[in-house]
Amino acid sequence: MLCPFQIKFEEVEERYVEPFHFTLDAVCEKTGARAGTLTTPHGIIKTPVFMPVGTLGTVKSLAPEDLAGLNAQIILGNTYHLYLRPGCDVIDEFGGLHQFMNWDRPLLTDSGGFQIFSLAKLQKMTEEGAHFQSHIDGSRHLLTPEKAMEIQVCLGSDIAMALDECIPYPASHEQALESLGLTTRWGKRSKEAWEQTKRPGHALFGIVQGGMYGDLRKQSAEELREIGFDGYALGGLSVGEPRDLMLEMAGISLPYLPQDRPRYIMGVGKPQDLVDMVNLGADMFDCVLPTRNARNGQLFTSRGPLNICNAQHRTSSLPVDEECQCYTCRNYSRAYLRHLYMSRELLSYRLNTIHNIAFFISLMEKAREAVLANSYEAFYKDFFQKIETGA
């Protein structure tokens, strides 16, 4: 009997079209806000873009059709998590993560540096790489830059990330300097390994570190630029520092990155943070906030956050956000969503997640429209007015 999956794989394969490149569609004249187009082997991405996080080869509670229905242009996978579970040999059987998880749009994978820093037990960084113990079974592993590339080639990521080291906040200037040196050297080795093994047309991004020190952020950006990547990310933000400091670091780092390459802010953040970061010239975002908060009943709206378990929603026939056009808001009342959440029904997590991701994605779509209309400043003012005052 013919295996239906093999047919599917070939269909996916045929969609591989163009090698990775980035074009700027517009730059707002008054702010630094940009609108661009990323072309990847699995299709085109309009920026600025929010990328939902699918750590283990699934955006928690959603199927690929849900994501496509939300206009998710690209989602994230995670090297550290997928390497540990299900393991690369499993995903290799399917030719990559796209086929394994039934997702035919672009995929970006983080390198694992941040997850080793935040999740793994007994992690130790040496020049060679990151030594760590699995958070699942305690097994010992060594993730080198070369290994991180090998895994991401196996996963078939349209955009892979260089291996970096993350440091805690606060960290001394000395510690941050030493760490950034390692990140640069790992970046160079990542690039070399990538060039030898990458799938045609797939991209590698470097990750700017340097803690909360402007001089080190500049140094990191310049060293990575020297190596030369398809795109650049800011790592080590939103690790506990005050919001102003985070924005200051982004504001210092971004101008040192090439204008003609995409700029990705990793792991940030609230809707307000995204709008501020776009203002500073950032193009790409990922964050677990919309998905994680959804599972805790915290919903984002254009008029500020809404806690669905609040008793005031008990009989409310209103949608979560009257301005939202998502599946959840088109079909369900706050009262039903509250009932599902209070009853810990599985559908609750999915409907909440759909709304929260829709909110983040449509926020970036509106930001893009504003840039193209050269009205980002007005969009910015409007957005903050509404979300901060609820009026």
Place this chain on the structure above:
Amino acid sequence: MLCPFQIKFEEVEERYVEPFHFTLDAVCEKTGARAGTLTTPHGIIKTPVFMPVGTLGTVKSLAPEDLAGLNAQIILGNTYHLYLRPGCDVIDEFGGLHQFMNWDRPLLTDSGGFQIFSLAKLQKMTEEGAHFQSHIDGSRHLLTPEKAMEIQVCLGSDIAMALDECIPYPASHEQALESLGLTTRWGKRSKEAWEQTKRPGHALFGIVQGGMYGDLRKQSAEELREIGFDGYALGGLSVGEPRDLMLEMAGISLPYLPQDRPRYIMGVGKPQDLVDMVNLGADMFDCVLPTRNARNGQLFTSRGPLNICNAQHRTSSLPVDEECQCYTCRNYSRAYLRHLYMSRELLSYRLNTIHNIAFFISLMEKAREAVLANSYEAFYKDFFQKIETGA
């Protein structure tokens, strides 16, 4: 601003077409297997039919579109559960459970008798009704037959169930006789209350009890028939008795029910049980087995059960069941489903549930086709041969 939900309600309302009735399309000449058509205010149901259980106003992990995609013709809600949470006042705000949960096909609601028996604390039956304490917060309640009808009218069930008393297995003849008397008297009061308050065209079914005593099953069936219901159910089966005894009781009871009314076997069971019950002349089924087992990684297939966490599926690119055409089987491998399940990912529960419900629904569709083709005997033999031997 116009509330999108109100528009929706009116649309649903317009679909109310015909009052409840049942027509027999065919009866297998060799066996007692029947094919019929149930007409309800929310549409037509072809029998035999499997009805997925949506206890709290959601079939666990699925959205209404998932269910429609599975050709679910009717789903269940539960009086006991919905009365306690979210409460009838909430559902009343929306005009009924259909609108509250966004489901526009037929709904059947159990009366709560079985749930009080199996879930509630300190339950005590008196002539007046069932006294019980909520399993959620310990609050005290009294469910009378009249109250059970009031709640089900509020829910807007296309098919409501009379209040019955369930007894444990084993139970003495004396206990079973006494209980069946109460069920009959409650059935009469249910019918009287229903006739005074029901929504036009909605149906009420009576529930045959009598424990594992053939004479009492006969007596119960005759007494309910005397009262006169739109359909008849067999309750108190699959409560711990041997499978042969369950089938024997069904075989004794069914002939005493009117030919021209639908016959519903409550809370049963395995695929094999359904095929056997259809053979005895039953038309409708509900069971939590496909949904509950899905959440435990137990999948039903035409060649017997499959445990998705089994290591043999680690790299398998096969679908769960090569004969299944469900969304899960068309798009996902056993390896991916195993990965999701081992990682306790929310999508696991949904994909597994979709498959298991698809299996039960399509099994009843095939049974119907066999009855219409007058080949139920061959279908029966084939089905058991395959599922029991796996060959």
